[in-house]
Amino acid sequence: MLTQWRTFFRNVAKMTSRSFTVIRWLPMLALGLVPTLAFAAPTLIEVHQAPALGPVLGARAIPGQVVVLRAQTGGRVQYVAGPAGTPVRGDEVVVALDTAGLLAQRAQAEAAYAAAQVAVDNGYSQYQVQLYNYGGANPWNPFAWFGQAFAAMMGNQQNPWANYLAALDNRRAAALQAQAQLQSAAYRIREIDAEIRNAYGVSPFYGVILQKDVNPGDVVQPGQSLLVLGGAGPAQVLVQVPTSMSAGLRLGEALEVASNGRSVDARVIQIAPQADAQTHTIAVKLALPPDTGIRAGDYVTVHLPAARSTSLGVAIPKSALLPGRSLPSVLVDVRGVTQLRVLRLGEPLGNGMVQVLSGLRPGEIVVND
Numbered sequence: 001m002l003t004q005w006r007t008f009f010r011n012v013a014k015m016t017s018r019s020f021t022v023i024r025w026l027p028m029l030a031l032g033l034v035p036t037l038a039f040a041a042p043t044l045i046e047v048h049q050a051p052a053l054g055p056v057l058g059a060r061a062i063p064g065q066v067v068v069l070r071a072q073t074g075g076r077v078q079y080v081a082g083p084a085g086t087p088v089r090g091d092e093v094v095v096a097l098d099t100a101g102l103l104a105q106r107a108q109a110e111a112a113y114a115a116a117q118v119a120v121d122n123g124y125s126q127y128q129v130q131l132y133n134y135g136g137a138n139p140w141n142p143f144a145w146f147g148q149a150f151a152a153m154m155g156n157q158q159n160p161w162a163n164y165l166a167a168l169d170n171r172r173a174a175a176l177q178a179q180a181q182l183q184s185a186a187y188r189i190r191e192i193d194a195e196i197r198n199a200y201g202v203s204p205f206y207g208v209i210l211q212k213d214v215n216p217g218d219v220v221q222p223g224q225s226l227l228v229l230g231g232a233g234p235a236q237v238l239v240q241v242p243t244s245m246s247a248g249l250r251l252g253e254a255l256e257v258a259s260n261g262r263s264v265d266a267r268v269i270q271i272a273p274q275a276d277a278q279t280h281t282i283a284v285k286l287a288l289p290p291d292t293g294i295r296a297g298d299y300v301t302v303h304l305p306a307a308r309s310t311s312l313g314v315a316i317p318k319s320a321l322l323p324g325r326s327l328p329s330v331l332v333d334v335r336g337v338t339q340l341r342v343l344r345l346g347e348p349l350g351n352g353m354v355q356v357l358s359g360l361r362p363g364e365i366v367v368n369d
Contacts (some may be wrong), residue, residue: 043368044333045141050315050346050355060258061288061298065205065231071220072198081229084212088203088229095201095214095226102199111183120182123175130164130171200337207231210296234290237266238242239302246271247303255286256303257294264292266302282346313357315349320368331367332360338367 004089075097081088088094117188151268205261211228237257241249254265273281286302321343322329328345331338346355 009012031328033355044319044365045317045368046315047360047362047364048059048357048367049362050313051351055245055304056347057239057241057245057302057304059237059302061235061294061296061300062238063207063210063230063296064233064236064287065207066227067091067204067211068225068226069201069229071097071222071224071226073097073195074201074221075099075101075219077216077218077220077226080212080214082209082212085210086209088207088209090203090206092114092203093200094203094209096221097199099199100198102192102196106196109188109192113182113189114188116178116182116185119178120175123171123178127168127171130168142270145272168196176342183270201226203229205229205231233287234292235294235296235298236269236288237286237294237300237302239284239286240276240279241280241284241304243275246282246284246303249284253305255305257286257288257300258303259294259300262293264289264294313346313355314360314362315353315355316360316366317352318348318354319352320366321349321354330360333365333367339367 013065025070077095078098079093079096081092083092209227210230213225213227220226249268251268251271253268254269256263257266266288268284269287270283270285271322272283294300320330322331328343330341330343332341341359343359344357346352346357
């Protein structure tokens with residue numbers, strides 16, 4: 001026991017800059033003259049193999065919902081809710097085009113509808129008159145008989161019943177034509193109303209304006225981008241994974257996402273069915289949990305799962321590292337004698353562990369605390 005204490009104090013004397021002070025106190029400790037000075041026995045731990053680490057890829061956080069508002073009709077921009085970063089509410093009008101021309105067209109269509117309605121009323125009225133007015137000879141008027149007989153003698157063979165039916169069909173056709181014009185005017189009004197609604201861009205959710213592509217006074221064409229809106233819910237992570245690293249990815253799998261010194265687990269919600277032909281990468285989306293502090297546009301890193309046969313270095317607790325040294329170092333116990341080792345560290349592993357790439361081997365004993 002005395003030999004072990006001597007070895008321990010000899011190593012302490014080598015590691016401290018006040019070695020002469022420590023050696024000067026050794027005789028007093030041996031004589032028991034300093035009873036209040038006590039030393040805690042160090043903790044020895046065995047070095048184990050580090051778990052497998054996969055590649056780390058850079059990515060960016062994106063809004064959970066993104067909507068691009070495009071012009072459905074041409075016109076001049078009359079209103080924009082604000083610049084990028086402006087919060088918007090659901091069903092709020094965020095961009096509007098000038099509708100003066102459409103309103104004039106609607107007034108014209110309403111006038112055409114009113115005229116068609118009058119034509120319909122008149123057409124059915126004329127049809128009713130013709131329907132109940134046969135126009136044939138009065139059986140109680142002998143002069144009408146004489147007139148029809150005289151017309152037959154002169155070679156006029158017109159049939160009054162045929163004339164009646166022809167006139168009735170003409171009245172009915174005029175009424176139906178007026179009815180068709182009325183329906184056409186009604187559909188034209190509905191078409192103009194749809195164009196007026198398309199002149200207003202409405203936010204489908206509560207969120208924020210991510211990008212403003214137009215200003216009031218700009219003339220836009222159908223299909224032109226006006227605004228880009230992002231939802232206010234939890235952000236997502238979009239990472240481009242090389243095809244050589246995407247074989248082990250699965251939907252619902254949790255991957256570690258780090259940003260600003262903080263790590264969270266994000267769930268894989270979408271894997272692109274095919275790779276990009278130019279970059280040879282596959283787009284993967286991850287869903288972040290709420291209240292992570294990661295905002296849309298932030299740079300993040302994604303830790304991909306490693307192959308089962310891959311393992312890099314060993315792992316030790318962070319508490320085993322000697323404080324106050326320019327290079328990471330630990331004390332290694334070699335048959336009761338401690339030796340100083342300088343290490344090359346890797347990535348933090350969680351649970352207070354850190355990866356060691358070089359300087360230690362599995363099975364060695366290090367001094368902890």
